[in-house]
Amino acid sequence: MHIPDYYEFCCRVNIVTDHHALEKIPELLLSMGAKNPMVLTDKGVQAAGLIDIVIGAIDNKLSIKTIEDQVPPDSDLKIVNRLACVYHEKGCDAIIAVGGGSVLDTAKGINILVSEQAQDLMQFTGAGVLKQKLKPLIAVPTTAGTGSEVTSVAVIADHEKNLKMLFTSPFLLPDTAIIDPRMTLTLPPHITAATAMDAMAHAVEAYVMLSKNPLSDAHAIEAIKLICHHLVRVIKQPSDKKGRLALATAATMAGIAFSNSTVGMVHALGHSMGSVCHLPHGNCMAILLPYGLEYNLHKVEDEIAELLLPLAGEEIYACTPQKNRALKAIACIRELNQILNKATGGTHPICFKNIKDKQGNFLVTKKMLPEIARTAMGDGTIFYNPEDLDYEDCLMTIQAAWEGIPLDRSKIKQG
Amino acid sequence: METFIEIKPGRKPFQRIYLGIMLWFVGKAIQAAARVDNEVKKEFKGMPANYTFSLGAFPNGPYMIVGKDDKEKVRYLGSNISKHHVDLEITLKSMKNLFVLFTFRESTPIANSRDRMIVNGDLPQACAAVRILDIVQVYLLPKPLAKLAIKRYPRWSLKRHTVDRLMVLIRTITGI
């Protein structure tokens, strides 16, 4: 096992996992000296009836000051500023964030403003600017994917200046994450598949990228195992509560893994795919993951080979000769995508050229690929990728992913 | 009452001198490469007007600063960080970390992955700055050393490896 000379691992989030974890919220919040929370969410979560479940579970044991469901799909500076004012006006003393990545990012942004008594979020951008504990924040993830409930970063977009502000600090870690399968029980199959593949990409990238360490590895491996064991079953049987809990646990573990290691080119390309073509992040991850591994194969073959065990199980791992294990692991991920595609009636995409919006228009055209490659060159996660990537390398990779054909490995430049 | 932090000179004068010279070379070479190398030119072109970035060690340096002037010309701006507004800071957490980096015992990506660096500034620009530093290292260093410093040794044209390199080296030393 590879042990780096130096690494840090930090996850000081109290993770409460239970089929009735929501009921613990009042007790947890009161123990932190707060009882007047703001409930923060988005319209989708609200419409799915999840807030009713949360409110029901809290059962008047807290005085909820306000329920805000205005969080947009992409966190926004203006909304953060406005909601920070609401927090003060209504006399809130904590935030319960119910939702996916954007809700969590927004909650973290509001929490900076209200805890620091500040007006301008800009002064807190970058790493390590926050110096003290923020107000209580409880995260209730509803997607089993992003892992934001255990990450110390927040990304907030200033849409007026066309900027994405990045905040990193251990103080951004929520105090508590509530993992309750009722929050993901009603996710439709294609979203379950996409978000689980996002978690898969977090775990796999955490395991092969330059910042890997034994502690992040352990979380990554277990997350992959859980996803492989439960994902297809849950897609076929959405009301499988145990399976839902397992997937939610996997997403949290994968979140711990990547926030203490890093993600790499799969996310660099995926982020730019998302920003140029407005594709769901999970779909990008599912499609790009095998390509990211293929691209880095010559640098991290041993690590990828080790992933065959959690991906395929002992029998297949033992039957596969060492030299074939890495390629077999990549094939396993492709196969999982194929199975998910079938199980979701074709809605889980396996290449970019087939993705259509609700009106039937193609979301990614070949013409967009150069812009996507250019955008990816400015994504910080590229630093942590084992092999270097230039513009042509990015373009070559997304072209293959667009067509759905394996990467021509003879074209990968190897120093 | 205000308290003043007393800045003590580093206790490792050899490291400080060595790093000072290396950073001077890197800074001058960036200025030179920006005149000679098309890729470096392109990276600088993508940066905003008057953009400056620094490389150095926390807390007392040494540092080097490069940036574009009003006429889009790339210049080495010296080592005094307090004299310039810096848009992007790439800082190693200690002088020792910088020394390990500049004695090629740890590559830039490994140093970064081991959390030895702090990058303060816009990410797309930071990515561009790292690419510029990579190219400059290929110009300055013999291949075996450059291979230790960067992820992938590039396949350049013969002209770039010979004529351009010579031009960069001459311009670095003469400063023109």
Ligand SMILES: [Fe+2]
């Ligand atoms: Fe992700």
